[in-house]
Amino acid sequence: MIHRRVFAAMGTEVELLLEAEDSSLLADVEAEFGRLETVLSRFRSDSELSQLNETGAGHVGPELLEVIELAIEARAASGGRFDPTVHDAVVAAGYDRSFELLDNDGAGASSVPVRVGGAVAIDRTAGHVALEPGYRLDLGGIAKGWAADRALAVLAAAGPALVNAGGDVAAAGRVWPIAVEAAGEEITLGLEDGGVATSGRDRRNWLCEGEPRHHLIDPVTGSPADGDVLTVTVAAGSAAEAEVLATTLFLAGDSRRALDEADLAAIPTVLVTSAGEVLLAGGLE
């Protein structure tokens, strides 16, 4: 029997699926998601992340330290396309509060690009993080992916399980059929072990002075990314890795280049273009 639990956490909807006799673990995982929100959310002024962003430096707990390290490693590994120091650029673009509270009129939005790429000094032994002055962190997607992976590790001990944190999916134990929103077409990926994530501008978008804006910042320009890619869905070894790769491919600049990179690196990818084309790459067919 598959047990299902759905709840709101980390600014999105979280879904847990567990194939086991006992479903009591689901409540524990829900509580853990709530606790992680108090650590990792940039929208809660009392979160550990917000306090770090406010002070610019300080001692942090092991979870925040781990996610910051993961994000900084991802920045290096993606050649700078994935960058957690986009915080101020995202806020300048108008995404300054939890998305469900966001006006669609772009109030407070600015078309002026903001610098991205500040230094982040991490002292793992001391549990201390220092941000370059003028930069703050947005751990958004990678935090959700990391939380999904962490929750899966707990659930998978009891049986085949899946965690879907607002589109960042971690799964293990059996083939889990996962639908990909693809411009009206239905594509279903069978994921056995690993993660799936989608980056795109079809959601979490708004208007600024009549122009559509979205939350995916190109670190090179400091503004929402241009290009003909609408969404990129990627499968990888974990939800956090899938999140990083999906963002990295989205920021490739155009669909042809993103598909070439997916093929080159054998990243299973479903890409939807602005024109509604659905394209597969990285071994998917």
Added chain:
Amino acid sequence: MTTDHAPRLYALVGSILGFFLAWAGIAAHPWAQTSSSAEPQSAALATYSRRLNADAALVALLAGRRKGASSVRVVTLPPITTTRTS
């Protein structure tokens, strides 16, 4: 009476040097304003350069990734959940 040629020689060399310095100064058009179009072009070049550097690093990374990091394929099973932009 002997003629001292040294001052004349110095004067000649000084004149030639002054001439070339004046020529170089005039050729540099120091009175001309910097073209306003140079700044956006310079910024665009800097942006392009940064993107090239980033892309080069990424290609090196992608080329080094191991194949088959996840087990996934397109299936015809009814979906049990949906991934969407997070």
